[in-house]
Amino acid sequence: MKIETKIAKFNEPLYLESGRLLEEFEIIYETYGTLNEDKSNVIIICHALSGSHHAAGRYENEAKAGWWDKFIGDGKTIDTKKYFVICSNNIGSSYGSTSPLSINPSTKKEYRLKFPVLTISDIVNAQMKLYEKLGIKNAIAVIGGSMGGMQTLSYAIEHPTFAKHYIALACTAYTRPWVIALNKIAIEAIRHDKAFKNGEYLKDDLKASGLVGLAVGRMAGLIAYLSPNLFNKKFGRDYVSTDGLYELFGRFEIEKYLEYNSYSFPKFFDPLSYLYICKTINIFDAGRNKDKLEDSFLKIEGKLHLISFKDDMLFFKEEMEEIRDIMEKIGKKEQTTYLEVDSSSGHDSFLVEVEKFEGHIKNILLS
């Protein structure tokens, strides 16, 4: 599989929903496969909160394969022998696209807390500029889960003729207070970590282990991304064999799991990016600036494919059903498919239980 990572620089402003703008911006993106001559074999992949443009393969011998490597590659569902796949790092994220740590051209200093709040639509609009630059006018499909699913809905509503298929997994038409509440733990844990210094932390100070407050906040995410049943199956009440049951800080295996996965996270993720992305997710509402959600979905021209996960504890399947019901109500039943996956890994099922829905997506792409 041919993999390329590139940075696209835009010396033009990106006008944002907030009324503010980015005077210039950059997108780091990865591509898999080869763009055909008439540029008609494009598939767009959108990543989630902590994801990156590195969706598949091992670019330059990286240790870890991309986050959707099960799904994207030669001979896989998103067959890179056939399709040219693009995955951009969302602006605001900390993997190389313009973010709060980028230099503000006006002040020649890093934005930090002066970075503008971005919406899902802003992120998508920036990506549309990239396709324009690449001479790509259309895609076969836009696919994304979680925050990537929100982007997919935004593509479908605001760029309705761009793709034939819009495939949204494990997301919602508008973020509910449940998710806003879970994000709040991270926001507060980051803000009140003394080392955060109101966003003016020295990067070198965080080099070794990152911000502890981000680790604590991440823990809330890690819990909500899985499910009570998965925890029971995976960890049960197993106690770390070297820890004493009556030691105050003796740990169950679930605690060890959470420690490992949360404390490793801030080593490669920036706390300011985390704050901004939480905000972007919190204010996502596909019906914003419309009287009704129906009005937004009426704009959809492509096919909308919705995939929900039975035990998703972050974006409940009822939220995906709601989108399906709206599509039916506004007379777009023929344009819509809905699949509920009998999942057992909670929200993360869209990443780890690919085998349960890849056949469905293969059929969509052949249709």
Added chain:
Amino acid sequence: MKIETKIAKFNEPLYLESGRLLEEFEIIYETYGTLNEDKSNVIIICHALSGSHHAAGRYENEAKAGWWDKFIGDGKTIDTKKYFVICSNNIGSSYGSTSPLSINPSTKKEYRLKFPVLTISDIVNAQMKLYEKLGIKNAIAVIGGSMGGMQTLSYAIEHPTFAKHYIALACTAYTRPWVIALNKIAIEAIRHDKAFKNGEYLKDDLKASGLVGLAVGRMAGLIAYLSPNLFNKKFGRDYVSTDGLYELFGRFEIEKYLEYNSYSFPKFFDPLSYLYICKTINIFDAGRNKDKLEDSFLKIEGKLHLISFKDDMLFFKEEMEEIRDIMEKIGKKEQTTYLEVDSSSGHDSFLVEVEKFEGHIKNILLS
């Protein structure tokens, strides 16, 4: 209603499950109503994680009524004209019973992180010493929800002839990794707050606003005590009217609610107590030291009444059903009742939707 708050001092050791002991200990407790001559009108109330002995009424003109005031009082379900009600502050808690901030008689210093880990059984055993001191040999009922329900199960199994009725609400036979994971957020947020100083914080330093890490940890609890549907109904996507939508720290109403309720908490709750109580909850297992849970429940002689709440996101109703099923399996169906409450306030329903189960409890007490 006659209310009295007293402290009982025990100049004898309390032997703990861990093999350690408290050389001496104190229990602060509150009573409602009047003990009759033959001491046969006693009802025991057990409180939850952040609860206290102050279960009902307004003792000495306190601003806030007790946490189960809807349920306990003259003419109420737990009728204090008829019953003598006792609610003890759990040892380990920070409302006046022996806790990590008590003086260790051996060292003449506060225990702090040298305080022993307590189990639910230890807490119950300490309370049994109180009843002994008061000359109370039996109770009509032991009643508690959440961690108080765990105590109720422990009473039923380990003190099987003490009460006629054991009424456990919104709890579990053993703590699942889901709850351990949620508690982990608090444990990590507290430990890694620099102001915690590895348990050696100066109380004066925390006087004004308490430990921020505890507030962050409490937030995870507040979320799990309620439910996604309740959040939708109560907060929806309402935005704080004075905050700007595109301000990074602009807030939804759910965020304001969480801020208010979590940051007020550490002003009156000690972080060391919180750590120790989380540990007590985490290691609760009614089947410990037994090959099977069945063996524990076989010891029950009184009537066990189980009340679960449909939308409980902390201790799922299936966990209460499991206890019912065990009781049936071991031939104790006649001793068991089960009620699933059609609740809409999540785990907290046992506190706030009393009207949905008080009739049931009234009938139990009359039976």
